[in-house]
Amino acid sequence: MSAPLHFMTVADLAKGIAAKTVSPVELTKALIARVAALDGMTHAFIEVTADLALAQAKKAEAEVMAGISRGPLHGVPVGLKDIIDLKGVRTTAHSHQLIDNWATDDAFVTQKLKAAGAVILGKLATHEFAMGGPSFDLPFPPARNPWNLAHFTGGSSSGSGAAVAAGFVPAALGTDTGGSIRLPAAFCGIVGMKPTYGLVSRRGVLPLSQSLDHIGPMTWTVEDNALLMKVLAGHDRLDPASADRPDPTPEALLGAGVKGLRVGYIPSLGAQADATDEVQSAVAGVATTLADLGATVEEVTLPPLADFAACGMMILLSEAFAIHEPNIQAKPELYGEILRDRLLLAGLIDASDYVGALRMRTELVAAVAKTMSRFDIIVCAATATPAPVITEIPKFGLFSKPPLTIPFNVTGMPSLTMCCGFSASGLPLSVQIAGHAFGEATIYRAAQAYEAATAWRERRPALEGAAPMSLAAE
Amino acid sequence: MTDTPATPIPIEAKLAEYGLRVGPETLESLKGSVADLEAAARNIRVKRSYLQEPVHALRLWTK
Numbered sequence: 001m002s003a004p005l006h007f008m009t010v011a012d013l014a015k016g017i018a019a020k021t022v023s024p025v026e027l028t029k030a031l032i033a034r035v036a037a038l039d040g041m042t043h044a045f046i047e048v049t050a051d052l053a054l055a056q057a058k059k060a061e062a063e064v065m066a067g068i069s070r071g072p073l074h075g076v077p078v079g080l081k082d083i084i085d086l087k088g089v090r091t092t093a094h095s096h097q098l099i100d101n102w103a104t105d106d107a108f109v110t111q112k113l114k115a116a117g118a119v120i121l122g123k124l125a126t127h128e129f130a131m132g133g134p135s136f137d138l139p140f141p142p143a144r145n146p147w148n149l150a151h152f153t154g155g156s157s158s159g160s161g162a163a164v165a166a167g168f169v170p171a172a173l174g175t176d177t178g179g180s181i182r183l184p185a186a187f188c189g190i191v192g193m194k195p196t197y198g199l200v201s202r203r204g205v206l207p208l209s210q211s212l213d214h215i216g217p218m219t220w221t222v223e224d225n226a227l228l229m230k231v232l233a234g235h236d237r238l239d240p241a242s243a244d245r246p247d248p249t250p251e252a253l254l255g256a257g258v259k260g261l262r263v264g265y266i267p268s269l270g271a272q273a274d275a276t277d278e279v280q281s282a283v284a285g286v287a288t289t290l291a292d293l294g295a296t297v298e299e300v301t302l303p304p305l306a307d308f309a310a311c312g313m314m315i316l317l318s319e320a321f322a323i324h325e326p327n328i329q330a331k332p333e334l335y336g337e338i339l340r341d342r343l344l345l346a347g348l349i350d351a352s353d354y355v356g357a358l359r360m361r362t363e364l365v366a367a368v369a370k371t372m373s374r375f376d377i378i379v380c381a382a383t384a385t386p387a388p389v390i391t392e393i394p395k396f397g398l399f400s401k402p403p404l405t406i407p408f409n410v411t412g413m414p415s416l417t418m419c420c421g422f423s424a425s426g427l428p429l430s431v432q433i434a435g436h437a438f439g440e441a442t443i444y445r446a447a448q449a450y451e452a453a454t455a456w457r458e459r460r461p462a463l464e465g466a467a468p469m470s471l472a473a474e
Numbered sequence: 475m476t477d478t479p480a481t482p483i484p485i486e487a488k489l490a491e492y493g494l495r496v497g498p499e500t501l502e503s504l505k506g507s508v509a510d511l512e513a514a515a516r517n518i519r520v521k522r523s524y525l526q527e528p529v530h531a532l533r534l535w536t537k
Contacts, residue, residue, distance in 0.1 A: 310514035329493045341500055345507050347492050348483050349515075356518040358528035396507035399514050 005030050006167035007460060010224035013170060014072035017064055024064070024075030028057035028119050031077050035122075035168050041149055041468045043141040044162035046082045048122040049089055053077065056119040063117065070117035072227045078113055079164075079172040081157050082123040083130055083206040084215070086110050093129045093206050096139055096334040097327055107204025108236050109173060109215055116231045121169050125159030130180055130208045131320060132339020133158065134390050144390060145187060146461035147427050149469045151387040154187035156180040160218045161188035165461055171228050175205060176214045178316055179405030182417040182432065185218050187387035189419040189428030189456075191225045191447070192218045194405070196437045197412030198243035200229075201236030209319035210241075211358075212312065212409045221457060222418065222448040226251040229440060245438065253445035259294030261446060263287065264371065266380035270304040273404050275384040282421035282429040283381045289453050290379070290446065300378065302407060303367050309402030311364060312410045314357035317346035317398070338395050345396065361410055368411050376442050377435045380404065382417040386427035405432065414440045418447055419456045428456075483508050 002008075005027055008016070016022030032050050039045050060075035080086055083093050085103035087110075092098045106114065113120065125143040127133025133155050134142035143158035145151040146166040153161045157174025161184025164172050174181040176194040185192025193216045200215045207213055217228030229250040236242040265287040267280070275283070291297040321328075321343060328335065328343045335343070372378065381404055394401070408415035415434040422428055431450075435443040451457060485508055489496060496504065 307517060310517040314514060314518060325492075332495060341496075341503065344489065344494055344496060344500070344504060345511060347494055348485060348488050348504075348508060348511060350483075353515045353518055355528075356515075356520075356522075359522045359526040360518050360520075362526045362528060363522075396503065396510070399507075399510035 006034050008170065009221050010072060010076055010170045010219060010227055011221070013076050014074070017075045018069065020064065024057040024060045024119060025054065027075070028053050028077055028121070031121060031168060038166065038463045039168065041463060041466055042144050042146055042162045042166055044124055044143050044159040044166060044168055045079070046092060046094065046123045046125055046140050046159065047089065049086070049120055053119050053121045060117050060119065070115070071231070073113065073231055074117035075119060076171070077119040077121040077169050079121050079124045079160060079169040080110065081126050081160050081172070081174050083126055083175060084110060084173055085204040086120055086123065089123060091123070091206065092139065094126045094138055094140055095128045095336070097331070099139055105204060108201040108239065109232050110204065112231050112234070124163055124172055127156035127158060128336050128339040129206065129324070130156040130175055130177060132336050132342060134393055135336040135338045137336045142390065144469060145387050146463055147189060147387070148425070149466060150389055151427065152187060152390045152393055154184035154387065157184050157218065161185055161190060164188065164190045164218050164220055166463055167460070171217060171219045171224055174216060174218050176216060176409065177208045177212045178312060178409055179403035181214070181216050181218060182382055182405045182415060183403060186382040186417045186430030187428065189430070190218055190220055191222055191416065191418045192216065193225050193229060193416045193440065193443070194408065194414065195229065195233065195440055196243070196414045198241050199248065199438065199440070200232045201239040201242045203236055203239045207323060209316040211319060212316055214409070222444055222451050223254055225416070226254055226444045243438070248438065248440065250440040250444055253441045254448050256445050257294065258290055258446050258449045261290070261295040261377065262375045263290050263295045263297045263446070264300035264375035264378040265297050266300055266302060266378060269302065269380060269404055269407070270306060273305045273381070273384055275381045278386070278423050279381050279384060279429055283379070283431050286379055286420050286431045286450060289450055293449055293453060295446070300371060300375070302371060303364055305402055305404065305407065307360070308364060308407040308410050309399055311357045311360045312406040313398045313402065314349060314353055315361070318349050318354040321346035321349070341395055342398070365411050368407070368413070372436060377433050377446050380432050382430035382432040386423040386425070386429055408434050413437055414443055416443050416447055418451065421456065422459070483512060
C-alpha cells in the first residue's frame with residue numbers, strides 16, 4: 001500500500017509529479033490543511049506562507065504540464081527554519097527582538113530552492129536566534145515532538161524536525177552550529193545532514209557563530225536528503241567561507257552498498273557522553289549491520305568530548321556574544337530568559353580564551369584527520385538519550401552535558417544523524433555518521449545502505465487523535 | 475595539561491563593565507555555570523607554538 005500524500009518522500013513525490021499522477025497544487029493544499037488541523041499540537045510553524053506556496057505550486061504544475069522539468073524538487077513543498085530569509089516574509093528568529101524583521105531578499109539557499117521549483121510552505125520554529133531554547137517566554141511557543149508531545153524536539157532547528165516527522169512537509173532546512181540540525185533530526189527520528197563547512201552558503205541567514213555555522217537539509221529518508229543537498233550545495237562568491245569547488249554530487253553513491261567501506265566505530269565519546277543502554281545497543285547494532293553488509297568495522301577513539309566542548313563552546317559563545325552585544329546591552333528585555341542568560345555567560349569569556357580555543361581547534365582538526373586517514377566514515381551515537389521531557393532541559397548544560405555532535409562543528413567535517421531504533425517508550429534513537437571533508441556522498445552511501453537494511457522508516461508518529469499539551473505546561 | 479593558571483572570573487565586575495543587568499536569581503545560576511566555563515578555560519590554556527596558529531584567513535597563496 002502506498003503512503004498517504006503527506007507521508008510521501010521527496011523521491012516518490014518527484015516521480016508522481018513527473019508522471020502527472022501527483023498535482024503540486026493538490027499536494028500543497030493537502031499539506032496546508034494538515035498543518036491547520038494538527039500543528040496546534042506541535043507548533044512546528046511560525047508562519048504558513050499559504051498564498052506564496054499556492055502560487056508557486058500553480059506555477060510548478062503549469063510548467064510540468066508544459067513538459068518543463070526543474071528536477072526532483074519541482075512542485076515539492078519545503079519549510080525554512082525561521083532564521084533563513086524568504087523575501088517579503090518576516091525572519092523573526094523566534095524572538096521579540098526581530099518581530100518586525102521583514103526580509104528584503106531571499107537567502108542563497110532560498111534562491112536555490114526557488115530555482116529548483118520547490119514550494120516554500122512556511123517558516124519553522126527555532127530556538128531563539130538558534131541558541132536559546134526550548135523557551136516558553138517567546139512570541140511563539142516551542143515546537144513539540146510529534147512522537148510524544150510532552151517531549152523535546154531537540155534544537156535549534158526544532159520546527160524543521162517536528163514538521164518533517166509530522167508529515168507537514170517532506171523536507172525542511174535547518175542550521176547547525178553545535179548540532180542544531182542533527183539533534184532535532186535525532187530526537188524526531190528523521191535524517192539531518194550538517195555538510196562540510198563551506199559546502200552550502202550562509203548568505204541571507206542570521207548568524208550565530210560564523211566559524212561554526214552550517215546549513216543543511218532535514219528529511220525522512222537518506223535519498224531525499226541527498227536530493228536536497230544536491231540543490232543546496234555550490235559556490236557563492238558572496239559568502240567568504242563558501243568553497244569554490246566543482247559542482248558536488250552528493251547523490252552519486254546512493255545504491256552503491258558498503259562492501260569494502262572502512263568504518264570506524266566509536267563506542268563512547270568519553271565520560272561526559274555516557275549513553276543509555278538503549279542508545280549504546282542501537283548504535284552498536286548499526287556497526288553490526290554495516291559489517292554484515294560488507295563493510296570493515298574497527299573500534300576507534302577520538303579526543304575526549306570535553307576537549308571538543310571546551311573548544312567549540314568557547315568559540316560559539318564568544319562569536320554569538322559579538323553578534324548580540326549591542327542588543328543584550330540596549331534591550332535585554334526583548335530576549336527570552338534562556339538566551340539572555342546564556343549570552344550573559346558568553347560575556348564573561350576572556351579574549352585570551354577565545355584565541356586559545358581557535359588554536360586548540362587546529363590541534364583537534366589534526367587529531368581527527370589522523371584518525372580519519374584509516375577510515376571512510378566514523379559511526380557514533382548522536383545523542384546520549386532519547387528525547388527528554390521538554391520542561392526538563394537545563395539552561396546551562398553547554399559544558400557539563402555537551403552535545404555529541406559538536407566535534408564535527410569544530411572540525412568542519414560532514415556529519416549526518418538518522419534513526420536507528422526506538423526506545424521502550426516509543427521515542428526514536430539515532431546514530432551519527434561522519435566523514436571526510438566534502439565526503440557527503442560516502443556518508444549518504446553508508447546511511448542509505450543501513451536504512452535499506454532496516455525497517456525503521458516504516459514507523460511514523462500518530463498525531464491524529466493525540467491530545468494537545470495544556471497551555472499551562474507551557 | 476594546564477600550564478597557565480586560571481584566574482577566577484569576576485562575574486559582577488565584568489557584567490557591570492559591559493553594562494549588563496541581572497537579577498539575584500540569575501546571578502546565582504550564572505555563578506554555577508561559570509564554574510563550568512572556568513573548567514573549559516583550564517582545558518584550553520596551554521602553551522602553543524606557531525603550528526597551532528589559526529591563520530587560515532592569511533593563507534593568501536590558496537586564493
